[in-house]
Amino acid sequence: xxxxxxxxxxxxxxxxxxxxxxxxxxxxxxxxxxxxxxxxxxxxxxxxxxxxxxxxxxxxxxxxxxxxxxxxxxxxxxxxxxxxxxxxxxxxxxxxxxxxxxxxxxxxxxxxxxxxxxxxxxxxxxxxxxxxxxxxxxxxxxxxxxxxxxxxxxxxxxxxxxxxxxxxxxxxxxxxxxxxxxxxxxxxxxxxxxxxxxxxxxxxxxxxxxxxxxxxxxxxxxxxxxxxxxxxxxxxxxxxxxxxxxxxxxxxxxxxxxxxxxxxxxxxxxxxxxxxxxxx
Numbered sequence: 631x632x633x634x635x636x637x638x639x640x641x642x643x644x645x646x647x648x649x650x651x652x653x654x655x656x657x658x659x660x661x662x663x664x665x666x667x668x669x670x671x672x673x674x675x676x677x678x679x680x681x682x683x684x685x686x687x688x689x690x691x692x693x694x695x696x697x698x699x700x701x702x703x704x705x706x707x708x709x710x711x712x713x714x715x716x717x718x719x720x721x722x723x724x725x726x727x728x729x730x731x732x733x734x735x736x737x738x739x740x741x742x743x744x745x746x747x748x749x750x751x752x753x754x755x756x757x758x759x760x761x762x763x764x765x766x767x768x769x770x771x772x773x774x775x776x777x778x779x780x781x782x783x784x785x786x787x788x789x790x791x792x793x794x795x796x797x798x799x800x801x802x803x804x805x806x807x808x809x810x811x812x813x814x815x816x817x818x819x820x821x822x823x824x825x826x827x828x829x830x831x832x833x834x835x836x837x838x839x840x841x842x843x844x845x846x847x848x849x850x851x852x853x854x855x856x857x858x859x860x861x862x863x864x865x866x867x868x869x870x871x872x873x874x875x876x877x878x879x880x881x882x883x884x885x886x887x888x889x890x891x892x893x894x895x896x897x898x899x900x901x902x903x904x905x906x907x908x909x910x
Contacts, residue, residue, distance in 0.1 A: 638763060639670060645766040649674045650692035650720075652683040652709065653728070654701035658751065679703035687718040694765060695720070696749075699729035699736060707739050712742045714779040715830060722772060724765035724781075725829060728753075731877060744780020746770075774837035775816045776823040776830050810845045810854070813838040814891045822881045828875060835880070836865050842887070857886045 649672045659676045666672040675690050677683035681703055685697075695713070699706040706727050713721055724746040727738060732750040740748055770781040779792035822833040839862045846855035857902040864883045867873035 635759065638759070638767075642762055642766045643670055645693055646670045646672050646694045648672070648691060650672050650683065650686060650690055650695045650723075650824055651675070652677045652695065652697040652704060652706070654698060654704045655784070658698075658728075662758075665755065669755070669758075672761075680705055683709055684716075687713060687716065687720055690720070692720045692723050694762075695723050695725045697725060697727055699727050699731075699740070706745075707743050709739070710745055710780075711743045713807060718833060724769075726761050726765070738760050741783055744778070746781050759794040764804065773816075774839075776820050776827060779830070806845050806848050809841060810849075810890065811892055813841045813845070814887060817842075817884050818888065818891075821877060822863055823846060824875060824877045824880050831880075832865070832868060832875065835861075835884075836869075839865060851890075854887075854890055857890075861887060 646666070649663075651659050651662050651666075651674060653662070653676070656678070659678070663674040663676055664676050675686060675692070677686050679702070682699075683697070697706040697709055698704050706729075710725050710727070713723075713725070715721075725744065726739040726747045726749055727745045728749050728751055730751045732748060737748050746765050749757060749761050770784075772780055773780060776783075803865050814833055817838045820831045820838070823831040823834075839858055842858045843855060843862065846852075846858055861883055864873055868875045873879070
């Protein structure tokens, strides 16, 4: 093994100790498991079906999950969707989707249910290393919304991205301002989902309130911090079941925050974590 690879593995190893492989094909499951044990020193669990894997995610706190896109009793898209909406400790673990048929449609479907990386079979050790490096050393922001739960779908969302801007607002918004705007949009959509999906609506609101509080402190906005703290107290009461969680009550609680939403963001927003089409 090259020295550079050894150094890279040393950095990644603490984040890859527990691995779950979901693959109905025994030979390919064993191959991947052996690679992870040999290269990283991982402890690996293998699930032969998506159904079995949905049980194992509550028993194994996996740090990374590899899942076959389709096969006997296995639907990688449905598994990922259910993982992200579960209460499993590993619900935010990076998911690498594997398939022999990596069509554009398949890649989009995987991305839209919260998959981190896509890997075509058969894959090389180099292919595997690239995916491991991406999910451990170049993590993306986590998006906890209602319709979408998973890593930010904008591949280049970090502050050190030097490529072309994709949105009109990119030219005038600081990272903190963009973070505040997105959190407020998600809060607004979460309120609308309180009646139909209260569990995920509450989860999304808690996550966005925490993000807003951090951003408010970063930009030294006392009014935003105070309004966010009020919302957090309400949400804590909801968790404790000492406050009602209805569309009307939740809407009333976030109303003071919506004044911080930029005027041009009042229109229907793009899906969280996904860039708007570039302006012509």
